Amino acid sequence: MKAIVLNERGPDGVRLVERPEPECPAGFAKIRMLAASVNRVDLYMRDSGAGITHELPLVMGVDGVGEVIEAETGSGLAAGDRVILYPYEFCGKCRHCLAGDQPLCTSAKILGEHRHGTFAECVALPARSCVKLKPETDPVQAAVLGVAYLTAWRMVFGKSPAGPGSVVLVQGGGGGVSYASMQLARMAGARVIVTTSGTDKLDHFRALGIEAIDYRTEDVPKAVMRLTGGEGADLVVDNVGEKTWGSSLRSMARGGHLVTCGATTGAHPSADIQRLFVRQLSLHGSTMGSMEEFRKLIAAFENGAFTPLIDNILPLEQVPDAFARLDNPARMGKIAIRIG
Known part of the structure; x- marks a missing residue:
């Protein structure tokens, strides 16, 4: 064979x-x-x-x-x-x-x-x-x-399930797991915001009715707060790692959850511990x-x-x-x- x-x-x-x-x-x-x-x-x-x-x-x-x-x-x-x-x-x-x-x-x-x-x-x-x-x-x-969508399923519906009324931020929306997470969160009735770059990708998401932030030209946490009336995202899906970790934490609502399944830009970001305990944030690792x-x-x-x-x-x-x-x-x- x-x-x-x-x-x-x-x-x-x-x-x-x-x-x-x-x-x-x-x-x-x-x-x-x-x-x-x-x-x-x-x-x-x-x-x-x-x-x-x-x-x-x-x-x-x-x-x-x-x-x-x-x-x-x-x-x-x-x-x-x-x-x-x-x-x-x-x-x-x-x-x-x-x-x-x-x-x-x-x-x-x-x-x-x-x-x-x-x-x-x-x-x-x-x-x-x-x-x-x-x-x-x-x-x-x-x-x-079997990998991307199954991984996304557990991230979206696992320890902090997305659903109607919740806000989900997906970092790097064009990737396989990220795009799957967007689709599944939307299927669940959540409000979905994605970060991406490039006119084609931004237009693609906006044509679907998804709020899209250009991470190359916008301050992601500020944009998320503006879109959510200062509340932030209840669930953040981040498989990018070091490059987006800080913005993910700053984009979270009080009591929010960040779930990660990858670290394509590095595996050792700052934990920002004070933000974690003051805002009572949760971090979840997820695999398939x-x-x-x-x-x-x-x-x-x-x-x-x-x-x-x-x-x-x-x-x-x-x-x-x-x-x-x-x-x-x-x-x-x-x-x-x-x-x-």
């Missing part, structure tokens, strides 16, 4: 190669991949991978959609079923799994990080990590849900979501509650080009990879 493999660090270490198809041990399902998407973690794995236990060469790719080739009787899956892959291989036995919080599994293996991933023509994954889709579901649109959150996300998608924004669709052999597009400031939304 063809697969995109990371052989060594750096762009030149990512290659399209021929590999044997994976075996399908007991409890697993063998999947013919149809589509996947690229994510920030793919760039992290390519360029660093520090702190993630893995060995090279490694098949890249975290999320995706495919069709079942084979699965055990009693698994709930049958050959021909279209499935979306939950990005974790989880144990199902630790206290976190038993509590239904699979992202905290003590022995979790994330696809494309701790084990071989989805940028391949065939994948083997525990059957419990496969969720059936309707036969008519667009595999390319569904393929972008549980199986139950995944099922709710898929149901909302298949029921037409939102449509993922896809910036570009590229074939498997052009994954390196997809990585370059991921870093392009003009990108808006997700980049999908068509495999089947």
Whole structure:
């Protein structure tokens, strides 16, 4: 089978190669991949991978959609079923799994990080990590849900759920997780404000009826306060890190919540502790979501509650080009990879 493999660090270490198809041990399902998407973690794995236990060469790719080739009787899956892959291989036995919080599994293996991933023509994954889709579901649109949209779901509906009457500020609205957070917060009935830059992106959001702040020309906290009558945002979604952290904290309403899932501009911002306790602010870390959150996300998608924004669709052999597009400031939304 063809697969995109990371052989060594750096762009030149990512290659399209021929590999044997994976075996399908007991409890697993063998999947013919149809589509996947690229994510920030793919760039992290390519360029660093520090702190993630893995060995090279490694098949890249975290999320995706495919069709079942084979699965055990009693698994709930049958050959021909279209499935979306939950990005974790989880144990199902630790206290976190038993509590239904699979992202905290003590022995979790994330696809494309701790084990071989989805940028391949065939994948083997525990059957419990496969969720059936309707036969008519667009595999390319569904393929972008597993990381960006699942992460956004937990951020928007997790420890401080957005809803009617709440104000949600999304930093860097054009990115995959940020755009998904905007869509889901709006779906929940919240008032959404995004930060972005460039005329095209500003016009895009404003055409949707979303209030947009140009972070290059405006003072973001002042703009948020002006738009909210001095109240601020009840929930701030920030996966940018050091560059936006200060403005995120200053944009929060008293008793507000900041949720983060990334640090693309740096991981060590000022905590601004006095502001935290005086205004009784909360900071939440978030990574992907549980199986139950995944099922709710898929149901909302298949029921037409939102449509993922896809910036570009590229074939498997052009994954390196997809990585370059991921870093392009003009990108808006997700980049999908068509495999089947």
